[in-house]
Amino acid sequence: xxxxxxxxxxxxxxxxxxxxxxxxxxxxxxxxxxxxxxxxxxxxxxxxxxxxxxxxxxxxxxxxxxxxxxxxxxxxxxxxxxxxxxxxxxxxxxxxxxxxxxxxxxxxxxxxxxxxxxxxxxxxxxxxxx
Amino acid sequence: xxxxxxxxxxxxxxxxxxxxxxxxxxxxxxxxxxxxxxxxxxxxxxxxxxxxxxxxxxxxxxxxxxxxxxxxxxxxxxxxxxxxxxxxxxxxxxxxxxxxxxxxxxxxxxxxxxxxxxxxxxxxxxxxxxxxxxxxxxxxxxxxxxxxxxxxxxxxxxxxxxxxxxxxxxxxxxxxxxxxxxxxxxxxxxxxxxxxxxxxxxxxxxxxxxxxxxxxxxxxxxxxxxxxxxxxxxxxxxxxxxxxxxxxxxxxxxxxxxxxxxxxxxxxxxxxxxxxxxxxxxxxxxxxxxxxxxxxxxxxxxxxxxxxxxxxxxxxxxxxxxxxxxxxxxxxxxxxxxxxxxxxxxxxxxxxxxxxxxxxxxxxxxxxxxxxxx
Numbered sequence: 185x186x187x188x189x190x191x192x193x194x195x196x197x198x199x200x201x202x203x204x205x206x207x208x209x210x211x212x213x214x215x216x217x218x219x220x221x222x223x224x225x226x227x228x229x230x231x232x233x234x235x236x237x238x239x240x241x242x243x244x245x246x247x248x249x250x251x252x253x254x255x256x257x258x259x260x261x262x263x264x265x266x267x268x269x270x271x272x273x274x275x276x277x278x279x280x281x282x283x284x285x286x287x288x289x290x291x292x293x294x295x296x297x298x299x300x301x302x303x304x305x306x307x308x309x310x311x312x313x314x
Numbered sequence: 315x316x317x318x319x320x321x322x323x324x325x326x327x328x329x330x331x332x333x334x335x336x337x338x339x340x341x342x343x344x345x346x347x348x349x350x351x352x353x354x355x356x357x358x359x360x361x362x363x364x365x366x367x368x369x370x371x372x373x374x375x376x377x378x379x380x381x382x383x384x385x386x387x388x389x390x391x392x393x394x395x396x397x398x399x400x401x402x403x404x405x406x407x408x409x410x411x412x413x414x415x416x417x418x419x420x421x422x423x424x425x426x427x428x429x430x431x432x433x434x435x436x437x438x439x440x441x442x443x444x445x446x447x448x449x450x451x452x453x454x455x456x457x458x459x460x461x462x463x464x465x466x467x468x469x470x471x472x473x474x475x476x477x478x479x480x481x482x483x484x485x486x487x488x489x490x491x492x493x494x495x496x497x498x499x500x501x502x503x504x505x506x507x508x509x510x511x512x513x514x515x516x517x518x519x520x521x522x523x524x525x526x527x528x529x530x531x532x533x534x535x536x537x538x539x540x541x542x543x544x545x546x547x548x549x550x551x552x553x554x555x556x557x558x559x560x561x562x563x564x565x566x567x568x569x570x571x572x573x574x575x576x577x578x579x580x581x582x583x584x585x586x587x588x589x590x591x592x593x594x595x596x597x598x599x600x601x602x603x604x605x606x607x608x609x610x611x612x613x614x615x616x617x618x619x620x621x622x623x624x625x626x627x628x629x630x631x632x633x634x635x636x637x638x639x640x641x642x643x644x645x646x647x648x649x650x651x652x653x654x655x656x657x658x659x660x661x662x663x664x665x666x667x668x669x670x671x672x673x674x675x676x677x678x679x680x681x682x683x684x685x686x687x688x
Contacts (some may be wrong), residue, residue: 187673207652259503259645261512280510283559284526304513304685305651306644 199247203240210236259306266302267292278304316502351481358484362472365491366465372498373465376458376505377402381508383454387447388440397439401432401455402462422614432456445686446511446560450684454508457501457643464498496640503644508561513651513685515641519587519608521654522661523555523679524634524688532688536569538562540688547662548671549582554678561684567607567615570676571622579626582673584619585633585661588680589650592636599649600636601656603664608632609680631664646685 210233241262261278272294282289284300346353377398384394406428411422436443436452443451468487474483508515513521526544535541536559541554552573556564566586576583588608592598607623607630609616623630635653661677669675 258506259647261510278510278512283511283685283687284513285524286559303651305648307647308648 189273199243203247206236206240206243207293210240259301262303262305262307263301264303265299267297267299269297270295272299273302274299282288326516334529352479355475355479355484358488359472359476362468362475362484362488362491362643365495366468368495369461369465369468372502373458373461376461376502376585379505379509380451380454380458384440384451387443387451388436389442390439391441394439396643397435398455398458401439402459403635404432404459418614418617421612423649424611425614449560449562450508452512453682453684454505457504460501461505464494464501468494474537478584500640500643503640507643508643508684511559511685512559513646514643514682515646515650516589516643516648516681517683518635518637518650518654518657519678520555520558520682520683520686521646521651521678521679521681522587522657523553523634524558524683524686525654525658526551526661526677526679527553527555527688535572536565538564539566539569541569541573542688544677546675546677547665549665549669550672550674551665551677552581552674552677555686555688556681556683558683558688560684561682562673563611563680563682565615566609566678566680567618570619570678572678574622574626574628577674579628580674581626581628582669582675583629583631583664584623584676584678585631585664586619586678587633587635587657587661588678589637589642590634591642592638594638596636597649598637598641598647601653601660602634602636603660604632604634606630606632608634609678629668631668633660633664 211232212233213229213236214233217226217231217233220226220229262275263278263282265274265276266272270292274291280303282301284304288298289301290299291297292299357681365501381395381398384390384398388394409424410464411417416603432452433448433457436448436455440448440451468491472486474480475487504514506512523560524543526546527540530553532540532542535554538557539554540557541552544553547576554566554569554573556562556566570584584607588610590602590608590610592600607616607619609619611627619630622628635650635657637647637650641647641650665675
């Protein structure tokens, strides 16, 4: 696990060159358009200049290294504690050390009997609804 | 004024813009003719690259989680990082199959050695952990190891594809990548479940057995298995499952073989309950019935049962609870928990239909028993 190669390489220099050339051409087209104003093909040059600039910006945005984030979404886990005598039930959040059929997890508030963990399950979330 | 010029240019009109556009079109044509596949390769490699980054993050997060749990529960004297990293590089060599006779026992031996070695390593890393926590930590590390293996295999194909620029090497990884990413995410969920000792979907069979044997006297049988003699519908049922609540699958095949021998083969039927892979479109928690030995894994335990039932001509029934790989290794869904009661009703019906009063039967709950007592 120690000295291992990075997962991926940086952005390709070839792509950077293409983007740079597009930007240079776009700036050239824009300057020709501005110089030609108000006669000749000024609008056409401006149009080409702006669209090339937009295209190169889009390409740059696409190649930008976005660090993907990985979040281990914690599930909502419910523990149901039940009284074996009177059937009283209490649902609470899962705590480390809980397991199904664990006994003596507190006294029943109704009959003082020792309660047992009856169930542990993951509560349904949006992802589960398939 | 402008619109006609643009259209003239696009259609190859006789002006400078038209010339430029024609040259651009020609360039595009030539580039795609000679470098079309190369461009496709770049696109595939970029997709692979982004998945690889994500896999690396999942793997690193898993390693971090395993390390922090070991530190929290095991309270080691020194820093366990080096030991954990060594563990994540662990390899197991399957036995040689050129002469397949006896390969089951060879595989069993190798897996036993692996199991003992894993637990010993965990005990060294986490000296303060009790038996149940040791088993959960071993499972946590196994999930982290699986994530490491997935990452390294995909990285191997990515690097190989980049070096050789072989379309087919890259394409075959790209085709299975969605399934691999799904599996990696499932292992990531499993890590959290194991660190907290929560019941997982794979434990559905063990849950059914636990519900049946709860409040009955249990005894240990085979390796890390428990059995209870439970009267159900006038029959004597030997209900067995792996010893919980620590993460454990035990040796159900060995346990069933022992019970059959104890009863001199006089077992009317065997019912094995296990979680099984659902197909897309099926509902998780659906219960289905069938025949055969419903025991997953490398096949050793299934082989043992098949040998015994063949010798004594015992019918074998299966009750399966359907779930996908993600559900199998992540905390148990409510639908799967509720399916345990449906499975119990099915078992009772099978007993009534296929056995007589006073018969002895075996009911085996298969699966990882993490977070499930008995």
